[in-house]
Amino acid sequence: MSELANAFVTALKLIFTGDPEVLAIAGRTLAISLTSTLLAALMCVPLGCFIYFHSFRGKGLLISVIQTFYSLPTVFVGLIVFITLSRAGPLGGLGILFTPQAIVVGHVVLIAPLVTGLTISALGGVSPEIKDTAISLGATRFQTVRTILVEARYATLTALMVGFGRAISEVGIAIMVGGNIRGFTRTLTTAMSLETSMGNIELSMALGIILITLALVASILVNRLQRR
């Protein structure tokens, strides 16, 4: 129990004394997760809309496949991205293996199905009466789509929150394609894994507490945004 209490004290100390290395790691973690979430949003929200508003053969199957990929194992994504970005691999020429960008690539692959699938669910959650009302009021197809999108915006934001949560908390991809390089690709989760393996349990716990605090702040911000 005292180990837990000490970890809290260590965490508070690290945060309030502004330990430069810990702050850099926390900032890097946040930047990587936010970038991944933003990129996934830019690609997958429109993709989700496209799938939702179009009828085509195999749509149900496609949605099932997307939902299956919600549980993509992070180490598997890490492995695929590693093989692809390795110098011996197809995109080796980019030379981005073991950089923060490589982690972002991995995170986008990881959360793309989540964001796409949850966007589809968000749109599906809009009451059909709204669509009917819009059409009965003489809305064009474009206006109807827009009305549904506006109605679903908070649920879509939740989809992004879930994606962000998965990205910031995962360790498999960050360690495999980031490499946990000090001062360059070390994130909160890889630092925790390393510090634990080096026997610094309290520091590791403290980093975990910082990570949860970051997630808390993000969720409060989103909640405030939703209340406006």
Added chain:
Amino acid sequence: MSRPPAFLSVAILLLALASLLPACRGSAGQLRLATTTSLYDTGLWEYLEPLFEDEYGIELHVLSAGTGKALELGKRGDVDAVVVHSRAREEQFVTKGYGVERVPFAYNHFLIIGPESDPANISGAGPEAAFAALMAKGETDEDIRFVSRGDDSGTHGKEKAIWASAGYDYEVVRASRSWYVESGSGMGTTLMMADEKQAYTLTDIGTYTTFESDLGLVPIVDEGDALLNVYSILVSTRATNPAAASSMVEFLTSEQTQALIGTYGVEEHGRQLFTPYAREDM
């Protein structure tokens, strides 16, 4: 429909944060090095990194990986150089043309550590005899366990070599009863696991010394030719930055760095972690 400007400001904030990520391409002034976990966990690289960066003006990126993975990264050209400790595999690496040459720069010893009570009664035995006793007694006595790295690392390779010279088929050892535990983790994690289980394990003296204060395990077997542990650096033939890799070889074997390696950790732990040794025949 008044979409709040908050959305826009959030997007701008995100883009600003994204721009904080450093540029991605490996530049000429960058060296990527994969090092064995047993060396990394002692903190040696954190100590040497700023010294090297200041002296050569090269940005050093250190990845911590077991010998197996480090050699694989070197072979693929994903790192410029590897620092490992498994002579046979290093020589193979060079013979197959993946590495330029093998340059030993330091050594220490492996230890068989275990509970102070030494339930297998192997204290004073040689490493091969100790392993044979562990195998024989582990089969019957539930208090006797051995934690293996089980991760294809240099330390794991050393363990397999000792089993072989003790006359055992490693697959038979692996398949034997619950006394033989494979952690599949780095040296530090394995030490902590052995401590939790009050088990025996094979460790390099450097990592052991770093963790000693947190462990209830003591050195049981510390003498024998089989326990020699030599660290070497190998430059990958597919290195992106061979010049920087050569600088690292020069740095590690320089008189100044050799002296620093020899005194590293002595003040903190009261024991020498590494013996500097830049000579070809180890």
